[in-house]
Amino acid sequence: MAYVVAVIELIGGLALVLGLGTRIVSALFAIIMLGAIFIVKIPAGFLGDGQSAGYELDLTY
Structure with missing residues (x-):
């Protein structure tokens, strides 16, 4: 999936x-960002957990 995302982001x-x-x-960019939010950022919460950022910035993108 990383190659697909890289190609979409470069050519897109x-x-x-x-x-x-x-x-x-x-x-396509919106789908990629939603995938990043749900796969990586959801455990940290909306505003983060103090150790890492939340998904508030990704949601605005």
Whole structure:
């Protein structure tokens, strides 16, 4: 999955800079961020647990 995410972020970022496929790329970025929140950040909570940051910033992205 890391290679898929890397390709989406690299090519998608370039596409956004060029203004191509903005709706599709933005939807893919949102799916990636939701996956990161649910897989990595949920145990820390919304504002974090004092040791690590929560998912509040990821949610705003």
